[in-house]
Structure formats: structure tokens, C-alpha cells
Amino acid sequence: MDLALVSDYLNYLEIEKALSKNTIEAYKNDIFSFLEYISNTNNIEDISQIRRTHISAFNRYLASIGINPTSIVRKIASIKGFFRYLCINSIIEKNPALALSPPKISKKLPKVISVKEMEKLLSTHLDCTHKALFELFYATGLRVSELVNLEFKNTDLKTGIIKTMGKGSKERIIPIGSKAKNALKTYFKEREIIVLTSDFGKKNQKYVFLKPDGKKITRQYIYTFIHNLGKKIQKDISPHTIRHSFATHLLENGADLRVVQELLGHSSIVTTQLYTHISKKRLREVYFSINSD
Secondary structure (H helix, E strand, O other): OOOHHHHHHHHHHHHOOOOOHHHHHHHHHHHHHHHHHHHHHOOOOOHHHOOHHHHHHHHHHHHHOOOOHHHHHHHHHHHHHHHHHHHHOOOOOOOOOOOOOOOOOOOOOOOOOOHHHHHHHHOOOOOHHHHHHHHHHHHHOOOHHHHHOOEHHHEEOOOOEEEEEOHHHOEEEEEOOHHHHHHHHHHHHHHHHHHHHOHHHHHOOOEOOEOOOOOEOOHHHHHHHHHHHHHHHOOOOOHHHHHHHHHHHHHHOOOOHHHHHHHHOOOOHHHHHHHHHHHHHHHHHHHHHHHOO
């Protein structure tokens, strides 16, 4: 088989789609594992000979060896994307993956905490670094990686907005409220001292959040902080919980779904729609708690 076509597709994903190296590597592994399976189980020498039945057989094979449904969905999505590219560029006449259905997976609702619980966490006594970190996290719903890599130049307290680079190198502009701004103002005074007096601080000064020794905060640092904070409300929470709660609370207070999609940086509104189920679930809980008295 002409494996150069795979390289062409991966270059397309990198240059045209601006996908991350990790994402491209995942696509590469998925497609090569499929082509290897096809070569080992069928007498196929050309990609144009691949049919829907071959992809369906691969689907069943993955399930038979215990690959979980979520991973199978991702692999099938990689294969579908590859054949769509081949078809669009007239390399093959028919797309064998066009009508292929991936296995259904149960959608687990993200864990969220109530507004009352969030208010309790926000009122917790924290040092200025952790206070600013948590206030901004809840005010923006940033991903952990975005929070870790947030740059000082992209934080404008005068206009009350931050800029962040999300998945696929897509820039988002997110407004922040007065509480987050005030927390950041207080933290920035301490941060200035760290930058001026620490070698690590000078090295990492382009980033917003620094440890007291001037080192850049890490993903694990945030995970540990949020996990320990959750003990205040006797709940096992993670950074994902804060992001999910941010989105859910916005929707519960009447925010438009498209706006929430933009704030979260979701490429598809289908992903954001999951939060509407959480809101409905929460409304039912409130209704029945009131009417059970």
C-alpha cells in the first residue's frame, strides 16, 4: 500500500488544520494500525481496494481484543478522516467509511458542584496566589493546560479580558469579573517581587502564575490544589469539575449555548450540549427537593 498517502494526510493535519503534535501522532497510530490489520487479514495491495466491510471487521476486531468503546470511536474517527481526505482529493472514487457507524458509548455527565458549594470554596481563606488562581479558573473555565501557559501579556485587567491559545492553536478572548480582577491585582503585587528577586522568576516572567520560588506552576500543582480544596466541601473534585461547573452555572443562569461554546473553546456545539443535560438534571433535583417537603 502507498503509505506516502498517510504522510500527506498527516502533513495536511499539521499545516491546514494546525493540530497538535500529540493529536497528529494519535491519528498516525490509528491509521497505521488499521492498515497493518488490513494487510495481515486481507489480500489488499492498494488503499482503493478497501471497502466498508474491511473497516467494520477492524471495528469488531478491536472490540474482541478488549479495546474500550471510547478508544474505538477515536480510531474509527481517525480512519474516517483519512478516507474523507482521500475522497476530497480524488485519490479514491468512493469513501468506504462514509456511512460507517462507530460503537455507541454511554455519555457520562461531568461532575459539577452547586453554586452554594462554589461560594463556600471561594470564601475559603487562601494565599493571594491560590486565591487568584481559583478565582480566574472559575471565572473563565479555562483548561488546565491553558491556565498553566497563560501569559502575562495576555491578561488585561483594564479591559477585564484574557487571551488564551486553546486546542488547534485557536485564540479565545474571555471576559473576567471584578472578583477575579481584584484577586489578580493583589497577586500581581507579590508576583512582581518574585520576578525581581528570583532567577526562576526572571526566566518565567512571561507566565501569569508562578510559584513562590519563581518556577512555573504545573498541571500537577493545580490538580493537587483543587483536590485539597475539595475537602472543604467533603467532595473529591478536580480541575475538570471547576470547568464543568463554570459552564453549568452559566447555562442555569440563562447564558446562550453558543456563547458557552465559545468560552469553553469547543470546536463542536455537540460537546457543549452535554451541559444542557446537567442543567435539566439539576432543575429536576431542585424541583423535587422543594416539593418533597
